[in-house]
Amino acid sequence: MPSLGADMEDGTLTDWMVAVGDSVSRGDIVAVVETQKGAIEIECFEAGPVTDLIAREGDVVPVGAPLAVIGEADASDPNRTEIQAPPADPTPEPVTSRPQDPPVPSVPEAHEPTPIGTADASMSDAAPQQIRQSAEEPKASPAARMRARDLGIDLTGISGTGPGGVIVIADVEHALEDVTPARPLRHQKDAMRQAIAAAMVRSKQTIPHFYLSHTMDAQPAIDHVTRLNADRPPSERILPGAVFLRATALAARDCPDLNGHDNGEGFVRADAVNVGLAIALRGGGLVAPAVMEAAELSLAETMAAMRDLVARARTSRLRSREMTAGTITLSSLGENGADAMAGVIFAPQVAMVGLGAPHKRPWVVDGTVQPRTVVTMTLSVDHRANDGRKASQFIAAFETHLNRPDAL
Amino acid sequence: MTHAEIRAAFLHELIGIAPDLDPATIAGDDHLQDDLDLDSMDILSLVTALHDKLGVDVPEADYPQISSLASAVPYLAGKKS
Structure with a gap:
């Protein structure tokens, strides 16, 4: 698994x-x-x-x-x-749950306080103080303990099914089902909300984010897309989002220090550029599967990959590799959203591109003020891996590619 | 096609893209993006489906014409005739 x-x-x-x-x-x-x-x-x-x-x-x-x-x-x-965990999986494993070991920590391990400040960025370490257990508390895995705290469930009275009667996460969730009427869809949505909550808390608690924001002229890109689409049937049309994804992929290729993963001991560059695409699901929830090898795709191929990914995300048919192989993530607010968004980095990645909605604004071009469609890009960066100079280079590369849309 | 048939076909494709919507509760002037939460990819999927099923090509410049059920039906009827 x-x-x-x-x-x-x-x-x-x-x-x-x-x-x-x-x-x-x-x-x-x-x-x-x-x-x-x-x-x-x-x-x-x-x-x-x-x-x-x-x-x-x-x-x-x-x-x-x-x-x-x-x-x-x-x-x-x-x-x-x-068939086991893929070897290329960049996700750091929780200390207490290595692939080769039993999935639940043995009783002695569970009693050891989790060291503070280890390089491992797992959820189990996210809040060592809260998950350390005292003698009178029931035995539970750190993850089960955190889940119980998140759900507001008392571990006392829950019988554990792990080794030595340790309470594991499934026991906590079964306990929740006991007190909650069975509503499968609702439960699934709650589960996704919990997964998002855990990932966001972990990111914000372990990654020192900093943000650089820049508003740029998107008119050349928008005009290019309009021209391309004018004589194309709907099935072959390009969305501005594909142009932004393409510019992100090329900027990541130009700036490899923002493209990769923090493996727990430091940043490791990725060989390929796999751009995670944040996709909002109807009814709530968010997934960020990756467009694989995005730097090698044409604009039309990028659009086809996005269509395919969005369709499969909405019908829950994503592949395991797409869920774990992203090397940088793009999150866009779409056509009618706010001007800017500072995103939360999708660990173990080290950068996130947040795009506001493109808006028509007065803009100075060649010394005169003109109405232009502009877009604000906010780059969230892991300060452990990079500093402002590298982040600025990425933004400059993104803008350069966006200004030459026919080369995308 | 009658307006009623076009309305039914439009609703059918819309529900195909957003299965959580209840056709009985969609008001004629509900805006697809502002009220029904469709995004640009959804709109493109809808336009693609209308092209395949009704044989009507909605150019990008006309997307505002299909932004609600009330405006889409007469627009599509005009393109069909």
């Missing part, structure tokens, strides 16, 4: 897309897993024949636990490969 977010403890296997005997390749969709962020398609990171399906449909599987076996049927064969 791959980790699809630092606060994820387990996922529910809803569908196997392969059967024993099938041959799979890297990148194949092998299963669908229900998480707090909706249903996610799990991609395979190995190749070979499927020899065993360990988890059954409907099972709740802890992060790191094997789902299936790929390789020779002989159990003693060292070449057999279990």
Whole structure:
């Protein structure tokens, strides 16, 4: 079971897309897993024949636990490969929940106070004081303790199903269901809200953000899109959002120090530019799946990728890699929103591009005031990884690309 | 197509894009973006669906004409005839 977010403890296997005997390749969709962020398609990171399906449909599987076996049927064969957390997953694992270990900390571990100031940016460490337990409290995993606190649930009286009777997150959620009438859709929305809350709290508590804001002329880009769309059927039209995503991808390629991840020990540049796109879901909630290899796409390909991503985000058909592989994120307010937005960085990334709604404003062009469509970009930056100079370079690169839309 | 048929087709495509909307509660002058929370990608999807299903190409300059049910029906009827 791959980790699809630092606060994820387990996922529910809803569908196997392969059967024993099938041959799979890297990148194949092998299963669908229900998480707090909706249903996610799990991609395979190995190749070979499927020899065993360990988890059954409907099972709740802890992060790191094997789902299936790929390789020779002989159990003693060292070449057999279990489908596990993808090796490229940049999400730092919580100290207490490593993929190879039991998903719930053993009792002695749970009693150890979490050291303050470790480099690990996991949710478990986000508030060490609150999650440290005293002798008279029930035994519970740090994540379960935090979830209980967030939900306002008393751990006393909850029976734990983890090793040694430790209360795990699922126990807390079951306790919530006991006191809340079953309303599946509502519950799912609440779960997503909780996932967003946990990710935002963790980001703001661990990442020292700073922000640079710049308003720029977007008229050349808007005019370019209008020209392109004039003689195109609706299915081939481009949205200004695709131009902004393209400019973000090229600026990230130009400024690699803002494109990558903080792995817990420091910033690591990413080889590719995978631009996370913040997508608002109808009825509430937000996901930020990545447009993969965005610097290598044409404008038309970028638009097609965005259409595909938005459609799948709304029908809960995102892929595991898209949820974890983003190297920088773009969040736009769309056509009718506010002038500017300072976004919260999507950890473990180190930068977030926040775009306000483009608005017609008086603007000085060649010494005269003209009505122009301008857009304000606010760059949120992790101050551990970068300083203002690098952030300024990124903004300048973004503006340069936006001003040459025919080169996008 | 009659106005009633165009209205039904428009509502059908709208609900396809925003399944949480209840066709019974959509008022004629509800603005697709301001009142019903559609974004620019939704509008483009709606225009694409109208093109596929009704054979009507709504150019970008005419998007304001389909910004509510009340304005979209006569506009689409005019394009059909």
